[in-house]
Amino acid sequence: MTVDSQYSNLSYNLNEIEHRYGDNVHILNDPFALSQLAKLCSPDVGQPQFNRLIEILYQRLLISVINTEFPRKKATVHSRMKEHTRRGVFRGELIDDETEVVTVDIARAGILPSQVCYTYLNELMNPVRVRQDHLIMSRVTNPQDEVVGAKVSGEKIGGPVDGRIVLFPDPMGATGSSLSTAISYYKETFGGEPLRLITLNLIFTPEFVRRLKNDHPDVIMYACRLDRGMSPDEVLDTVPGERWDEESGLTDKHYIVPGGGGFGELMNNAWI
């Protein structure tokens, strides 16, 4: 039977903000997400609205990643109309639901984001091919409260990641220490060739992007927002990445600006 040409080769163009950080970096141009994220970061929002907004935003970010990065397959799906007419069949490209995917929970602020991704991936993909891993991590600070690294203090990892898409949903990408350490942990423990390594931040900074690019040039980065609020005014007037060396989104204690405060603290009502 003939195929309706409009669905035979889907072209999907991510709507993203212009920048000079390179092809592996994607900052969504998404008014809905920006609006919900601004609300999430406002001092008026606490539980239970905070976690509900996290869920809404991660669904949104995950869908952008799926549309852009996940392999597709040619599919034939009978509709309920098939019993009335032989034309009751959809033929076209769909997401390849046999792709293996791992979502990594970066505890603690990444717990809920990863759980949201895991739940939604199970709805779309063959659940047998979807896995969730856990890494217990903390940023390490010096006596001046500056972040000097991150450490893994525990893990439950379901196995190697060869041939799989590996997602790292962590709401804040500040210095990049946590996600760089997490990705190194996978590479050093298992080796192999993942299909793609993808970070999903609600907010990341120019410092985060630089750290990840230097340490892991193979990683693909997605964020709803780039925060570079500590940059000089004339740098804020330029396209992101054009004067990357002068950009900054971090205070001297490595909190994101404009940012939203400690997401891990707010998510768990635990002020440590």
Ligand SMILES: O=P(O)(O)OC[C@H]1O[C@H](OP(=O)(O)OP(=O)(O)O)[C@H](O)[C@@H]1O
């Ligand atoms: O890019 P980085 O500088 O590593 O920082 C960001 C980390 O801090 C936040 O988490 P959380 O509050 O759970 O962690 P913490 O205890 O390590 O601050 C965030 O979600 C990252 O995991």
